[in-house]
């Protein structure tokens with residue numbers, strides 16, 4: 001079951017997403033004593049992370065019981081301008097009282113396969129030993145995702161090897177068109193989440209969003225279509241520019 005809300009602009013979109021995340025954190029913590037969230041990279045989430053860092057929202061989240069992960073990471077050092085970890089740290093993590101041991105960074109400075117293998121172990125350990133695992137015990141309480149204008153999400157790019165990984169939770173993925181390695185969660189692990197929340201903004205995404213939602217299932221071209229939570233909720237929070245071609 002998918003839900004979509006369309007918002008006037010990116011500020012209203014970010015506010016709706018922040019409200020959603022606060023509510024999800026409160027219900028997860030009330031139900032299981034903790035909240036596990038996977039963060040998206042790229043630029044769209046910046047406005048959301050900045051909002052979550054404000055007292056109005058940060059004060060509504062129990063950061064001591066919140067565990068932060070990433071959906072993907074560039075294979076760069078954590079202080080590199082391209083690092084998704086650095087972006088989240090600067091816009092959110094450094095502004096809130098999150099215990100360092102609750103921050104589960106992909107160590108993307110390692111050799112890609114080594115970094116992915118280590119993250120696989122991190123996820124295995126966490127979801128085997130923490131009662132905070134998603135309500136079906138297998139995945140995140142909430143994972144935040146963006147969508148590239150080519151239809152990728154996390155670092156699941158069209159035509160790449162990682163699309164069809166069924167057993168692992170996290171893998172290294174060579175992205176031919178960028179000529180780079182990435183670390184990414186797999187579609188199957190993303191789909192184990194209790195909630196998948198897509199945040200999509202801007203006119204540049206409008207045509208692709210229309211295709212993702214209304215064209216036939218073609219995951220090799222539109223990896224976003226692989227995101228179908230097994231038990232969880234699929235939520236789209238978009239701005240009017242991104243939604244401008246939706247029938």
Ligand code: 6PG
Nearest residue numbers: 041042043044146147148153154
């Ligand atoms: C990344 C992201 C990626 C992102 C999309 C959209 O590492 O770049 O995880 O999947 O969500 O590329 O990026 P924008 O929000 O910058 O458009």
